[in-house]
Amino acid sequence: MPRPPAAREKLLAAYCEIVAGEGERAATLDAVAERAGVSKGGLLYHFKSKDALADAVIEGLHETAAADRELMAAAPEGPARYFVRGSLEATSDVDTYFNAVLRLATAQHPGATDALAAIHNEWLALIRDEVGDEAVAEAIMLIGDGLYYHAALPGAGDAASTASHFRSRVEHVLEQVEVLRAAAARQR
Amino acid sequence: MPRPPAAREKLLAAYCEIVAGEGERAATLDAVAERAGVSKGGLLYHFKSKDALADAVIEGLHETAAADRELMAAAPEGPARYFVRGSLEATSDVDTYFNAVLRLATAQHPGATDALAAIHNEWLALIRDEVGDEAVAEAIMLIGDGLYYHAALPGAGDAASTASHFRSRVEHVLEQVEVLRAAAARQR
């Protein structure tokens, strides 16, 4: 692909990080420009407006999510476990974008919620194919969403404490997922 | 109790509604005052600052959550089902406050995350007492959190579509909860 200018990438990453880490409100043009090491004028050359910045993040989510979807489909432990584990870790490229877009969604940015829903449905489809039962697939998704809810919440005593609590229990959670899957298999 | 002035209540409700419905950013002093039918000066008589408004919402959450906790503990269907169902409905007093505080938490308001975590732990304790197994209790909580994550997200095609999707499946979800509970009981 025609490699986009480095400054543009830096600005996008900076915006993403501030939105995800300090909230949408903190992501002012000044703050983004400063974090990227660029002037405000420079920022506005690459992105005509603040909204354009947000739109670019949504596009970035779609791209990284497509790549991650391949990994999920091919995961040795299976899509369900891959998904649940990923909901907790939140360290990959997709997670950065996903997190930022989640904040944009709660800030009512047009298109953000739709993007989240679309990706969510792709994940659900993969899990449904694996476990072969709609209700179980949804329950597994909900557990993953629940984990994500905790991971995405800005830290009580900071994110690390909650995250580490669940990390130490992620295997227990995955066991419960296994119980659901087994019960569904028995019924078929 | 010494009934607080009506205007104060109106202002608090207006702020809550805007934060939950249009995002924290939309809840400007002007917007809140207008919705409550009060001038900005009037608002600032009751709440010295915007932060004071947010703090009052957090306090409101604690009060309503304490009342709801009684209902949950005494629910005929049991705390677990009460919790899962409540995560989807999000129509009660607590839900209004909880939703607003969730937005405040993502906007990094001090104390908001702690308030959510505290209430969350009370719920978890009730469910743990009921099902008698920590891992299962956590899995059930996660399912509820997942439902809430969907319910709280501003609507894809609007909240109604997602909510009604899960409403029609809430019994299926509760069945999965039952599977987990039964499996845990069998192990003891």
Add this chain to the structure above:
DNA sequence: GTCTATAGTAAGATAGAC
């Protein structure tokens, strides 16, 4: 392609009249 300077606007908060 990136900068400085600046215009225009919206938001939080104060002061003082009623």
Add this chain to the structure above:
DNA sequence: GTCTATCTTACTATAGAC
């Protein structure tokens, strides 16, 4: 207790130099 008027600051965005 509620209002109007006003001050101040911070943010988005434009214009034009380098």
